[in-house]
Amino acid sequence: VAWVSENARSVWLPRFEAVAGALATMELRSVAEGFRAAALRACAADGLVDLCRHAAALGLVAHPFDRRQLPLAGEPSAQFHYRPERPFAFAVLVTKRADLARLQEEIEDPSSRASLLGAPACCAGFVAEACRDGWLDPTWPMALKSGPLRDLVVDLASNPGSNTLLRPIGIYPVFHSPCSFGCPETVALWRGLGDLGRGAGLAEEMSWLEEILSWPTLWSALHGIAEIKNPVLRLVTTTDATGEKLEIRTRSDRYPTEGARGIHFPYRDASCAPPADRPLLQIIR
Numbered sequence: 001v002a003w004v005s006e007n008a009r010s011v012w013l014p015r016f017e018a019v020a021g022a023l024a025t026m027e028l029r030s031v032a033e034g035f036r037a038a039a040l041r042a043c044a045a046d047g048l049v050d051l052c053r054h055a056a057a058l059g060l061v062a063h064p065f066d067r068r069q070l071p072l073a074g075e076p077s078a079q080f081h082y083r084p085e086r087p088f089a090f091a092v093l094v095t096k097r098a099d100l101a102r103l104q105e106e107i108e109d110p111s112s113r114a115s116l117l118g119a120p121a122c123c124a125g126f127v128a129e130a131c132r133d134g135w136l137d138p139t140w141p142m143a144l145k146s147g148p149l150r151d152l153v154v155d156l157a158s159n160p161g162s163n164t165l166l167r168p169i170g171i172y173p174v175f176h177s178p179c180s181f182g183c184p185e186t187v188a189l190w191r192g193l194g195d196l197g198r199g200a201g202l203a204e205e206m207s208w209l210e211e212i213l214s215w216p217t218l219w220s221a222l223h224g225i226a227e228i229k230n231p232v233l234r235l236v237t238t239t240d241a242t243g244e245k246l247e248i249r250t251r252s253d254r255y256p257t258e259g260a261r262g263i264h265f266p267y268r269d270a271s272c273a274p275p276a277d278r279p280l281l282q283i284i285r
Protein backbone atom coordinates (compact mmCIF):
# COMPACT_ATOMS: atom_id res chain seq x y z
CA VAL A 1 0.00 0.00 0.00
CA ALA A 2 1.33 3.44 -0.95
CA TRP A 3 -0.19 6.54 0.71
CA VAL A 4 -0.63 9.75 -1.29
CA SER A 5 1.00 11.87 1.44
CA GLU A 6 2.35 11.66 4.97
CA ASN A 7 -0.67 13.66 6.15
CA ALA A 8 -3.13 11.22 4.55
CA ARG A 9 -1.21 8.31 6.08
CA SER A 10 -1.05 9.74 9.59
CA VAL A 11 -4.80 10.47 9.65
CA TRP A 12 -6.14 7.43 7.79
CA LEU A 13 -3.77 4.52 8.51
CA PRO A 14 -4.96 4.20 12.15
CA ARG A 15 -8.58 4.42 10.95
CA PHE A 16 -8.08 1.77 8.24
CA GLU A 17 -6.47 -0.49 10.86
CA ALA A 18 -9.33 0.12 13.31
CA VAL A 19 -11.93 -0.65 10.61
CA ALA A 20 -10.14 -3.84 9.48
CA GLY A 21 -9.93 -4.94 13.15
CA ALA A 22 -13.64 -4.19 13.66
CA LEU A 23 -14.57 -6.23 10.57
CA ALA A 24 -12.44 -9.16 11.73
CA THR A 25 -14.36 -9.08 15.03
CA MET A 26 -17.70 -8.83 13.22
CA GLU A 27 -16.81 -11.78 10.97
CA LEU A 28 -17.06 -14.03 14.05
CA ARG A 29 -19.75 -12.12 16.00
CA SER A 30 -22.10 -12.32 13.03
CA VAL A 31 -21.90 -16.13 13.27
CA ALA A 32 -22.26 -16.21 17.07
CA GLU A 33 -25.36 -13.98 16.83
CA GLY A 34 -26.99 -16.08 14.12
CA PHE A 35 -26.62 -13.52 11.33
CA ARG A 36 -25.17 -16.29 9.12
CA ALA A 37 -24.14 -19.94 9.47
CA ALA A 38 -20.36 -19.68 9.19
CA ALA A 39 -17.31 -17.49 8.60
CA LEU A 40 -14.39 -18.40 6.37
CA ARG A 41 -11.14 -16.82 7.55
CA ALA A 42 -7.75 -16.93 5.86
CA CYS A 43 -5.16 -17.11 8.58
CA ALA A 44 -1.36 -17.38 8.59
CA ALA A 45 0.14 -20.10 10.81
CA ASP A 46 1.11 -17.46 13.39
CA GLY A 47 -2.50 -16.37 13.83
CA LEU A 48 -4.15 -19.77 14.06
CA VAL A 49 -4.06 -20.15 17.84
CA ASP A 50 -5.49 -16.64 18.37
CA LEU A 51 -8.28 -17.31 15.89
CA CYS A 52 -9.20 -20.56 17.71
CA ARG A 53 -9.27 -18.65 21.02
CA HIS A 54 -11.46 -15.84 19.65
CA ALA A 55 -13.86 -18.39 18.21
CA ALA A 56 -13.99 -20.32 21.51
CA ALA A 57 -14.65 -17.12 23.47
CA LEU A 58 -17.80 -16.62 21.37
CA GLY A 59 -18.90 -20.27 21.73
CA LEU A 60 -17.71 -21.19 18.21
CA VAL A 61 -15.22 -23.68 16.78
CA ALA A 62 -12.45 -22.87 14.26
CA HIS A 63 -11.65 -25.68 11.86
CA PRO A 64 -8.72 -25.35 9.37
CA PHE A 65 -9.78 -27.22 6.24
CA ASP A 66 -7.61 -25.98 3.35
CA ARG A 67 -4.66 -23.78 2.35
CA ARG A 68 -4.69 -20.56 0.28
CA GLN A 69 -1.90 -18.98 -1.70
CA LEU A 70 -0.90 -15.50 -0.53
CA PRO A 71 -1.40 -12.83 -3.24
CA LEU A 72 1.28 -10.24 -4.11
CA ALA A 73 -0.11 -7.89 -1.50
CA GLY A 74 -2.93 -7.67 0.97
CA GLU A 75 -5.08 -10.34 2.54
CA PRO A 76 -4.95 -13.96 1.44
CA SER A 77 -7.83 -14.65 -0.90
CA ALA A 78 -10.14 -17.61 -1.29
CA GLN A 79 -9.63 -17.40 -5.04
CA PHE A 80 -5.96 -18.29 -5.34
CA HIS A 81 -5.27 -21.94 -4.87
CA TYR A 82 -2.44 -23.51 -2.95
CA ARG A 83 0.82 -24.36 -4.65
CA PRO A 84 3.56 -26.12 -2.70
CA GLU A 85 6.61 -24.15 -1.52
CA ARG A 86 4.91 -20.76 -1.86
CA PRO A 87 3.71 -18.63 1.08
CA PHE A 88 0.23 -19.72 2.12
CA ALA A 89 -2.45 -19.17 4.73
CA PHE A 90 -4.89 -21.65 6.24
CA ALA A 91 -8.53 -21.49 5.19
CA VAL A 92 -10.44 -21.80 8.46
CA LEU A 93 -14.15 -22.50 8.83
CA VAL A 94 -15.64 -20.89 11.97
CA THR A 95 -19.09 -22.04 13.04
CA LYS A 96 -21.20 -23.44 15.88
CA ARG A 97 -20.00 -26.87 17.00
CA ALA A 98 -23.37 -28.47 16.21
CA ASP A 99 -23.16 -27.25 12.59
CA LEU A 100 -19.54 -28.21 11.88
CA ALA A 101 -20.01 -31.72 10.45
CA ARG A 102 -22.79 -30.61 8.07
CA LEU A 103 -20.99 -27.45 6.90
CA GLN A 104 -17.70 -29.24 6.19
CA GLU A 105 -19.45 -30.92 3.24
CA GLU A 106 -21.50 -27.92 2.10
CA ILE A 107 -18.44 -25.66 2.00
CA GLU A 108 -17.04 -27.61 -0.95
CA ASP A 109 -19.71 -26.36 -3.39
CA PRO A 110 -19.23 -22.68 -4.47
CA SER A 111 -22.92 -21.75 -4.37
CA SER A 112 -23.75 -23.35 -1.01
CA ARG A 113 -20.48 -22.01 0.38
CA ALA A 114 -21.53 -18.46 -0.54
CA SER A 115 -24.95 -19.01 1.12
CA LEU A 116 -23.38 -20.37 4.32
CA LEU A 117 -21.17 -17.31 4.51
CA GLY A 118 -24.22 -15.05 4.34
CA ALA A 119 -24.67 -14.30 0.62
CA PRO A 120 -28.23 -13.65 -0.61
CA ALA A 121 -29.46 -16.08 -3.32
CA CYS A 122 -28.73 -13.63 -6.20
CA CYS A 123 -25.09 -13.25 -5.09
CA ALA A 124 -24.57 -16.97 -4.33
CA GLY A 125 -25.80 -17.77 -7.87
CA PHE A 126 -23.51 -15.11 -9.32
CA VAL A 127 -20.42 -16.47 -7.51
CA ALA A 128 -21.15 -20.01 -8.72
CA GLU A 129 -21.55 -18.71 -12.29
CA ALA A 130 -18.34 -16.62 -12.17
CA CYS A 131 -16.51 -19.68 -10.81
CA ARG A 132 -17.92 -21.88 -13.62
CA ASP A 133 -16.84 -19.26 -16.17
CA GLY A 134 -13.30 -19.57 -14.82
CA TRP A 135 -12.97 -16.21 -13.02
CA LEU A 136 -10.67 -16.26 -9.98
CA ASP A 137 -11.54 -12.68 -8.97
CA PRO A 138 -15.27 -11.80 -9.37
CA THR A 139 -14.63 -8.01 -9.51
CA TRP A 140 -14.81 -7.59 -13.30
CA PRO A 141 -17.84 -9.86 -13.95
CA MET A 142 -19.55 -8.01 -11.06
CA ALA A 143 -18.82 -4.66 -12.74
CA LEU A 144 -20.21 -5.91 -16.07
CA LYS A 145 -23.53 -6.58 -14.31
CA SER A 146 -23.53 -3.11 -12.74
CA GLY A 147 -23.42 -0.49 -15.45
CA PRO A 148 -22.73 0.28 -19.12
CA LEU A 149 -19.34 -0.72 -20.53
CA ARG A 150 -17.61 1.88 -22.73
CA ASP A 151 -14.06 1.37 -24.08
CA LEU A 152 -13.46 -1.28 -21.38
CA VAL A 153 -14.43 1.20 -18.64
CA VAL A 154 -17.41 0.67 -16.32
CA ASP A 155 -18.42 4.00 -14.83
CA LEU A 156 -20.69 3.86 -11.76
CA ALA A 157 -22.09 5.99 -8.96
CA SER A 158 -20.44 5.07 -5.68
CA ASN A 159 -22.48 2.71 -3.47
CA PRO A 160 -20.72 2.01 -0.17
CA GLY A 161 -22.97 -0.95 0.73
CA SER A 162 -21.63 -3.05 -2.16
CA ASN A 163 -18.16 -1.57 -2.74
CA THR A 164 -15.74 -4.48 -2.35
CA LEU A 165 -12.77 -2.88 -4.17
CA LEU A 166 -10.73 -2.52 -0.95
CA ARG A 167 -11.26 -6.12 0.18
CA PRO A 168 -7.55 -6.96 -0.47
CA ILE A 169 -6.66 -4.75 2.53
CA GLY A 170 -9.46 -6.03 4.76
CA ILE A 171 -11.94 -3.15 4.17
CA TYR A 172 -15.34 -4.32 2.88
CA PRO A 173 -19.07 -3.68 3.43
CA VAL A 174 -20.34 -7.28 3.57
CA PHE A 175 -18.78 -10.72 4.01
CA HIS A 176 -19.78 -12.13 0.60
CA SER A 177 -19.04 -11.21 -3.04
CA PRO A 178 -22.04 -9.17 -4.28
CA CYS A 179 -23.62 -9.92 -7.69
CA SER A 180 -23.35 -6.23 -8.67
CA PHE A 181 -22.34 -2.81 -7.37
CA GLY A 182 -25.74 -1.81 -5.99
CA CYS A 183 -27.30 -5.29 -5.43
CA PRO A 184 -30.30 -4.30 -3.22
CA GLU A 185 -30.10 -7.49 -1.12
CA THR A 186 -26.45 -6.75 -0.39
CA VAL A 187 -27.16 -3.14 0.54
CA ALA A 188 -29.88 -4.35 2.97
CA LEU A 189 -27.38 -6.78 4.56
CA TRP A 190 -24.82 -4.00 4.86
CA ARG A 191 -27.35 -1.94 6.86
CA GLY A 192 -27.92 -4.93 9.17
CA LEU A 193 -24.17 -5.41 9.63
CA GLY A 194 -23.80 -1.69 10.42
CA ASP A 195 -26.38 -2.12 13.21
CA LEU A 196 -24.53 -5.22 14.45
CA GLY A 197 -21.27 -3.24 14.56
CA ARG A 198 -22.82 -0.27 16.35
CA GLY A 199 -24.43 -2.68 18.83
CA ALA A 200 -20.97 -4.16 19.52
CA GLY A 201 -19.54 -0.71 20.39
CA LEU A 202 -17.94 -0.16 16.97
CA ALA A 203 -19.92 2.94 15.92
CA GLU A 204 -16.88 5.06 15.07
CA GLU A 205 -15.34 2.27 12.95
CA MET A 206 -18.67 1.81 11.11
CA SER A 207 -18.84 5.50 10.21
CA TRP A 208 -15.21 5.50 8.96
CA LEU A 209 -16.01 2.38 6.93
CA GLU A 210 -19.01 4.07 5.31
CA GLU A 211 -16.93 7.16 4.55
CA ILE A 212 -14.01 5.20 3.00
CA LEU A 213 -16.33 3.08 0.85
CA SER A 214 -18.12 6.23 -0.39
CA TRP A 215 -15.03 7.89 -1.85
CA PRO A 216 -14.36 7.87 -5.60
CA THR A 217 -12.32 4.74 -6.35
CA LEU A 218 -10.55 3.51 -9.45
CA TRP A 219 -9.89 -0.21 -10.09
CA SER A 220 -7.80 -1.11 -13.13
CA ALA A 221 -6.43 -4.44 -14.25
CA LEU A 222 -3.92 -5.59 -16.84
CA HIS A 223 -1.94 -8.84 -17.23
CA GLY A 224 -3.13 -10.26 -13.91
CA ILE A 225 -2.26 -7.24 -11.79
CA ALA A 226 -5.02 -5.04 -10.31
CA GLU A 227 -4.29 -1.50 -9.15
CA ILE A 228 -6.77 0.20 -6.83
CA LYS A 229 -6.63 3.95 -6.12
CA ASN A 230 -8.73 6.09 -3.84
CA PRO A 231 -8.08 9.66 -2.64
CA VAL A 232 -5.64 8.55 0.08
CA LEU A 233 -3.90 5.39 -1.14
CA ARG A 234 -2.92 3.11 -3.97
CA LEU A 235 -2.57 -0.66 -3.77
CA VAL A 236 -1.61 -3.47 -6.09
CA THR A 237 -2.95 -7.00 -5.94
CA THR A 238 -3.55 -10.10 -8.07
CA THR A 239 -6.49 -10.62 -10.42
CA ASP A 240 -7.35 -12.59 -13.57
CA ALA A 241 -4.91 -12.06 -16.44
CA THR A 242 -6.34 -9.97 -19.31
CA GLY A 243 -4.55 -8.71 -22.44
CA GLU A 244 -6.35 -5.37 -22.36
CA LYS A 245 -6.64 -2.79 -19.60
CA LEU A 246 -9.99 -2.90 -17.77
CA GLU A 247 -11.27 -0.10 -15.53
CA ILE A 248 -13.99 0.40 -12.94
CA ARG A 249 -14.71 3.93 -11.69
CA THR A 250 -17.03 4.62 -8.77
CA ARG A 251 -17.89 8.33 -8.68
CA SER A 252 -18.81 10.28 -5.60
CA ASP A 253 -19.13 13.78 -4.16
CA ARG A 254 -17.54 12.69 -0.88
CA TYR A 255 -13.83 13.41 -0.68
CA PRO A 256 -11.56 13.47 2.38
CA THR A 257 -9.79 16.71 3.32
CA GLU A 258 -6.52 14.72 3.33
CA GLY A 259 -7.14 13.35 -0.20
CA ALA A 260 -4.62 14.03 -2.98
CA ARG A 261 -5.41 16.80 -5.46
CA GLY A 262 -5.14 16.11 -9.17
CA ILE A 263 -6.94 16.34 -12.48
CA HIS A 264 -7.25 12.59 -13.17
CA PHE A 265 -9.84 10.27 -11.63
CA PRO A 266 -10.13 9.41 -8.72
CA TYR A 267 -8.42 12.62 -7.63
CA ARG A 268 -10.17 15.93 -7.31
CA ASP A 269 -8.90 19.22 -8.58
CA ALA A 270 -8.16 21.83 -5.88
CA SER A 271 -10.68 24.13 -7.60
CA CYS A 272 -13.45 21.76 -6.45
CA ALA A 273 -12.70 22.61 -2.82
CA PRO A 274 -15.45 24.48 -0.96
CA PRO A 275 -15.44 28.23 -1.79
CA ALA A 276 -14.25 29.21 1.70
CA ASP A 277 -10.93 27.48 0.94
CA ARG A 278 -10.21 29.74 -2.02
CA PRO A 279 -7.80 32.52 -1.04
CA LEU A 280 -9.46 35.09 -3.32
CA LEU A 281 -12.86 34.69 -1.65
CA GLN A 282 -11.31 34.84 1.77
CA ILE A 283 -9.72 38.17 0.89
CA ILE A 284 -13.05 39.56 -0.34
CA ARG A 285 -14.70 38.52 2.92
Ligand SMILES: [Zn+2]
Nearest residue numbers: 122123179183
Ligand atom coordinates in the same frame (compact mmCIF):
# COMPACT_ATOMS: atom_id res chain seq x y z
ZN1 LIG B 1 -27.00 -9.98 -5.17
